[in-house]
Amino acid sequence: MKELMLKKIKSLDLKIAVIGLGYVGLPLAVEKAKAGFRTIGFDILQDRVDMVNQGINYIGDVVEEDLKQLVENKMLTATNDFTCIKDVDFVAICVPTPLNSHQEPDISYVVNSAKSIAKYLRPETIVVLESTTYPGTTEEVLKPILEEGSDLICGTDFYLGFSPERVDPGNLIYKTKNTPKVVGAVGEDAAEVIATVYKTVLESDVHIVSSPAVGEMEKVLENIYRNVNIAVVNELAMLCEKMNIDIWEVIDAAKTKPYGFQAFYPGPGVGGHCIPLDPYYLSWKAKEYNFHTTLIEASMTINHKMPEYCVERMSKILNKFKKPLADSKILLLGVAYKGDISDYRESPALKVIEELEKHGSIVNYFDPYVESINLNSVEHKSVQELSVELLQCQDLVVITTAHSNIDYNFVQENSKFIFDTKNAMKHVLNRKNVERM
Known part of the structure; x- marks a missing residue:
């Protein structure tokens, strides 16, 4: 044959x-x-x-x-x-x-x-x-x-x-x-x-x-490797915020080392068709052998709670303006799970929207790649454009996806305050009204 x-x-x-x-x-x-x-x-x-x-x-x-x-x-x-x-x-x-x-x-x-x-x-x-x-x-x-x-x-x-x-x-x-x-x-x-x-x-x-089993394990290793490393920087980001240290500057400094370090970045969670799912596949299979994937499960827990953490940060920001989450107008920039694509499978932005709506926030989103999303059987549509009027009437603008075709200088100039979870505004000169992850 x-x-x-x-x-x-x-x-x-x-x-x-x-x-x-x-x-x-x-x-x-x-x-x-x-x-x-x-x-x-x-x-x-x-x-x-x-x-x-x-x-x-x-x-x-x-x-x-x-x-x-x-x-x-x-x-x-x-x-x-x-x-x-x-x-x-x-x-x-x-x-x-x-x-x-x-x-x-x-x-x-x-x-x-x-x-x-x-x-x-x-x-x-x-x-x-x-x-x-x-x-x-x-x-x-x-x-x-x-x-x-x-x-x-x-x-x-x-x-x-x-x-x-x-x-x-x-x-x-x-x-x-x-x-x-x-x-x-x-x-x-x-x-x-x-x-x-x-x-x-x-x-x-x-x-x-x-064997096929080696190939199957190899594939989940690829994505568990990324999941664990993302969890490390997400946990450090939460600690750095308490210590008043810029996590993005820390990572930029660490990646100058020419060996032994690969840069991963924090964010509102992990999305896509692989990284959020593969750890669950392996941890489920491991139980058949009476084995608990402790480190992997810990990384899943950290990444899973990042949307909730981001909403907590939003609440703290709004409190500075004596505004509660309830009834606050919040605009999310990006619902795709990564920049410059239309795929929003398992996007952490969806979980952020859910969490905000639980608190009574008035949530809209703008994504030039995603015209509409289906969230819990309810359709949400992207606003048509980022106008001055739209931005100025928001209590908070949150960057949840770092799309490259958004004018972040325009966003900064016309927004009351911005919470940047993706460091998308790193090149914006005036960041007085910006708080980063």
């Missing part, structure tokens, strides 16, 4: 399916199609399917002209019909892996995808999970579903592996095409074949590890 698959890859005869056309799946499908592989994208959302088939892009990291050309040349199509699996040689699963209401892993999208794939899985097919998950998912969950549902044997009739997505929305340097890839598979032959596919598609190194 290995030689046949390698021959198909070399001749670009491999037909590919990408399950899930979101922030991970669509860029991956586009790159596979650009490499010369006929690619089918699958998504349960009809509007995504329709947009792809019309060549309309909805993901920031995809170039719309590339998408249009691939669709016109019939190199990329989209569908919500799982029977397409019977006609492909390679299946990449790129579905969400959120947390449930109890902060436990919800891999139902992976499970449901696997069950659907199994119905149409044929011999000499490669299945790769790209969704972030806990160590053991590929072999303990995916493999039995695929084998039982297809009557095929993993390693003999089909190949199975894990290759974690590495997507950083808005990154101007590293995209899907040039970000190094990790591959772990069930068996050496599977690892070689899967790695060859990615080497053909990408302009980056492909690192093979000994």
